[in-house]
Amino acid sequence: MATTADVRHDLASLADPRRAEAVSRFLQMTPGGYGEGDRAIGVSVPEQRRVAARYWRDLSLADTAKLLTGSVHEERLTSIFILVRKFAKADEEERGRIFSLVLAHTGHIDNWDLVDSSAPYIVGPWLVDKDRSVLDRLAGSSRVWDRRIAVMATFAFIRAGDFDWTFRLGDRLLRDPHDLVQKAVGWMLREVGNRDRAAEEEFLAPRYRVMPRVMLRYAIEKFDPQRRQEYLSGVV
Known part of the structure; x- marks a missing residue:
């Protein structure tokens, strides 16, 4: 053994x-x-x-x-x-x-590589068909790593075509002060867009002007250059 x-x-x-x-x-x-x-x-x-x-x-x-x-x-x-x-x-x-x-x-x-190697592959998959309220608790934590776990766990839901919790936590953490949470939210929004661009843009439309710049840049990274510039210029 x-x-x-x-x-x-x-x-x-x-x-x-x-x-x-x-x-x-x-x-x-x-x-x-x-x-x-x-x-x-x-x-x-x-x-x-x-x-x-x-x-x-x-x-x-x-x-x-x-x-x-x-x-x-x-x-x-x-x-x-x-x-x-x-x-x-x-x-x-x-x-x-x-x-x-x-x-x-x-x-x-307690670092992003540890979060990103566990949350999408254990936390999220376990919660796909279960009560997800633990993610609300994690998202409300003072620890940046707990908040990133909450967001990154939604990758499993996204893979299953379920975007609700990505949007829910994206709203909750829209003004999070830490760039590692901002990047995680933007990344998961981008993953939504990779599967359903209309759904991502519907979420972005009323929020993109107030979300942190790094979050927006991650979210629109895969957009064509002209559309990306429209978002960055605030003219969508």
């Missing part, structure tokens, strides 16, 4: 101090950054995915949770890759346990 120590050993054997420095800058783990206080050891994402592929079947949920609460960023991201694999292959009961584990540990899902 695999253990947390096995995964940590494999990750440590792949550590690269130079990459760790680059990751620390990229994910703003430096003083004053949104990831301040975190620690990277410099394991690439493809290498982490390979480690996850090696251990996901044999590592217990309890040991995976230990990884998720670790102080090393790559341990937490690898644990999420393991959980996503487990969730995809699990029955309904096990999926519920994985969802609950993630929701109980959102305090350790």
